[in-house]
Amino acid sequence: MNIDKSIAIVTGANRGLGRQFAAQLLERGASKVYAAARRPETVDLPGVEAIRLDVTDQDQVDAVARRVGEADIVVNNAGFSSFARLVDGDMDDIRQEIEVNYFGALHMVRAFAPIMRKRGHGGFLNVSSVMAWLGYEHSNSYGASKAANWAMSNGLREELAGTGIQISSLFLGSTDTDMMAGIDVPKNRPEELVATALDQFENGVNEILADDAAIALKAGLSEDRGRFTASSYPEHVA
Numbered sequence: 001m002n003i004d005k006s007i008a009i010v011t012g013a014n015r016g017l018g019r020q021f022a023a024q025l026l027e028r029g030a031s032k033v034y035a036a037a038r039r040p041e042t043v044d045l046p047g048v049e050a051i052r053l054d055v056t057d058q059d060q061v062d063a064v065a066r067r068v069g070e071a072d073i074v075v076n077n078a079g080f081s082s083f084a085r086l087v088d089g090d091m092d093d094i095r096q097e098i099e100v101n102y103f104g105a106l107h108m109v110r111a112f113a114p115i116m117r118k119r120g121h122g123g124f125l126n127v128s129s130v131m132a133w134l135g136y137e138h139s140n141s142y143g144a145s146k147a148a149n150w151a152m153s154n155g156l157r158e159e160l161a162g163t164g165i166q167i168s169s170l171f172l173g174s175t176d177t178d179m180m181a182g183i184d185v186p187k188n189r190p191e192e193l194v195a196t197a198l199d200q201f202e203n204g205v206n207e208i209l210a211d212d213a214a215i216a217l218k219a220g221l222s223e224d225r226g227r228f229t230a231s232s233y234p235e236h237v238a
């Protein structure tokens with residue numbers, strides 16, 4: 001997937017990894033970067049076009065797709081982690097994770113894939129998480145939503161085979177953004193994480209393992225799930 005001279009849209013681009021994606025897409029020569037955010041007035045990155053978007057609202061997503069038109073790259077970055085527990089966490093939080101992390105990304109796909117299909121090329125970078133692959137106290141409902149995001153990417157790759165549309169799924173461990181504020185584990189630097197992700201996206205990689213945690217946990221997927229618990233997780237990070 002060529003970033004140079006592309007038109008790209010990044011969801012959740014006002015902060016964290018999304019802001020970094022938007023910045024680095026520009027640096028890599030994208031001709032237009034739409035920085036989508038629920039509150040576009042909070043987008044402070046020079047050179048992008050801020051656009052209002054709550055990814056949970058399909059009508060809003062469709063309106064954005066009509067305005068943006070011929071996008072080459074969609075970075076499905078917007079994400080929500082409530083840290084709710086599956087057994088006794090707030091169901092509204094658990095539903096919101098699925099709404100943002102799965103349905104939100106799917107809304108974007110359903111709006112932009114037909115446009116890319118007509119043009120015979122395009123790429124989605126769907127941000128999943130290593131939490132799709134392990135149990136970890138206070139991240140399990142989030143993990144379920146990211147597993148749905150992963151399964152979505154696998155399915156899309158099948159459904160869109162032969163259309164020229166690339167589906168990349170991004171896996172990463174802890175990275176230093178607001179989402180992980182106050183959580184005391186080793187963290188990736190957002191700049192480095194996004195640079196690795198975009199390098200691999202440009203190389204056409206389907207499953208982007210962007211840090212050591214992602215590499216170790218993916219390699220261990222055929223092993224007994226008991227291996228990856230709260231106590232073992234930190235040794236897989238950094």
Ligand SMILES: NC(=O)c1ccc[n+]([C@@H]2O[C@H](COP(=O)([O-])OP(=O)(O)OC[C@H]3O[C@@H](n4cnc5c(N)ncnc54)[C@H](OP(=O)(O)O)[C@@H]3O)[C@@H](O)[C@H]2O)c1
Binds near residue numbers: 080081
């Ligand atoms: N940081 C990590 O360690 C880590 C690890 C694995 C995966 N991830 C994933 O990486 C992505 C970026 O996370 P981050 O660390 O940058 O998180 P963050 O700092 O919490 O930022 C989350 C972004 O998503 C946006 N967002 C939330 N709900 C939205 C909605 N309904 N519609 C549109 N935008 C919405 C937020 O917008 P507002 O400002 O309006 O809230 C914000 O821009 C997420 O998908 C996250 O799950 C992060």
